[in-house]
Amino acid sequence: MVNCRSRNCGENAVISVRQPLCKGHFISYFESRVAATIKKYKLADKKDKIIVACSGGKDSTTVLYLLNKWFGNVTALAIDEGIPGYRNVTLEDLRSFCSRGRIPLKVLSYKETFGFSLHEALRHTSTAVDGAQSKQRLGKVTVLPCNICGTLRRYLLNAGARGFTKIATGHNLDDEAQSIMMNFFKVNLGLAARLGPVTGVIEDSRFVPRVKPLYFCYEKEVATYAFLQNFGIRFNECPHARISFRAAVRDFINDLEQHKPGTKQNIVSNFLGMLPKLKRKYAKTASMKHCSGCGEPASNELCKACIYINSLRESLKLKEVGAAAVINSD
Numbered sequence: 001m002v003n004c005r006s007r008n009c010g011e012n013a014v015i016s017v018r019q020p021l022c023k024g025h026f027i028s029y030f031e032s033r034v035a036a037t038i039k040k041y042k043l044a045d046k047k048d049k050i051i052v053a054c055s056g057g058k059d060s061t062t063v064l065y066l067l068n069k070w071f072g073n074v075t076a077l078a079i080d081e082g083i084p085g086y087r088n089v090t091l092e093d094l095r096s097f098c099s100r101g102r103i104p105l106k107v108l109s110y111k112e113t114f115g116f117s118l119h120e121a122l123r124h125t126s127t128a129v130d131g132a133q134s135k136q137r138l139g140k141v142t143v144l145p146c147n148i149c150g151t152l153r154r155y156l157l158n159a160g161a162r163g164f165t166k167i168a169t170g171h172n173l174d175d176e177a178q179s180i181m182m183n184f185f186k187v188n189l190g191l192a193a194r195l196g197p198v199t200g201v202i203e204d205s206r207f208v209p210r211v212k213p214l215y216f217c218y219e220k221e222v223a224t225y226a227f228l229q230n231f232g233i234r235f236n237e238c239p240h241a242r243i244s245f246r247a248a249v250r251d252f253i254n255d256l257e258q259h260k261p262g263t264k265q266n267i268v269s270n271f272l273g274m275l276p277k278l279k280r281k282y283a284k285t286a287s288m289k290h291c292s293g294c295g296e297p298a299s300n301e302l303c304k305a306c307i308y309i310n311s312l313r314e315s316l317k318l319k320e321v322g323a324a325a326v327i328n329s330d
């Protein structure tokens with residue numbers, strides 16, 4: 001058994017972060033790292049009205065716990081995509097967590113908002129393409145479940161966060177390294193410019209700034225913190241995640257990290273060095289347009305969410321409407 005090396009503590013170590021640390025010293029280390037990120041990048045302060053995008057998983061529950069502890073008055077926002085055996089479980093954990101901490105919880109579901117759950121959408125549009133059962137045909141385009149889900153999810157998070165000054169997410173260092181490399185591999189520097197501890201390249205009154213307090217925390221550190229804090233969450237993964245492009249990039253980076261420790265940190269640090277230039281470059285070309293279907297910020301006439309929603313409603317023989325119909329009805 002290795003002992004904690006923080007100030008000659010000598011307790012049993014639970015994790016090695018530069019040096020072996022015991023439970024108490026790791027919790028202090030982790031919290032001070034998150035607090036330093038919030039301070040350095042001005043992610044939140046007491047005047048903010050913060051909503052936390054929650055999945056019921058380790059990352060977002062950690063953010064919800066810490067922001068509530070430090071700033072109080074936070075609200076949790078969850079999206080119920082309708083993924084049987086997964087989202088119902090994580091939502092149950094989140095409801096219990098919020099009820100124990102007396103944190104208000106707002107849940108928006110695909111079914112109530114768009115008229116279909118993700119499960120229904122995938123079942124009805126499912127066509128085996130090139131032997132890959134999990135890919136879906138949507139109009140003339142073949143997409144992965146995460147393409148549809150991620151777009152609709154972002155859309156609902158933005159809609160649900162209206163009226164708040166910040167939306168905090170649980171993205172950690174591993175997630176960010178993956179997003180950076182995904183955009184590099186897809187040669188999409190315009191999208192990469194939106195990354196960083198605070199997302200976006202331009203200000204838009206309809207777009208609530210997204211902040212990432214766990215930006216410099218490794219996934220394994222967040223998992224350890226959530227476990228040690230006994231948040232009462234089950235550590236399960238969406239069944240669609242393993243066939244996503246992100247999963248392929250995640251495995252690739254994890255492999256590199258094994259061979260060359262520090263790879264993830266280096267990807268993010270180098271990216272942060274070039275980010276101000278990228279933001280300046282893409283702010284000039286970023287459009288201030290709004291979608292003609294739903295009014296949300298968009299780079300084209302119709303936003304991607306409206307394109308997916310209309311296509312899916314057509315396949316499911318539901319009445320064709322833009323995403324705005326339900327969102328703006330309350």
Ligand code: SF4
Pocket residue numbers: 081145146147149150238239240241244
């Ligand atoms: S892994 Fe993909 S399908 Fe599952 S919740 Fe995330 S975006 Fe949706």
Ligand SMILES: [Zn+2]
Pocket residue numbers: 004005006009010011021022023024025
């Ligand atoms: Zn210690």
Ligand SMILES: [Zn+2]
Pocket residue numbers: 291292293294295296298302303304305306307322323
């Ligand atoms: Zn739209």
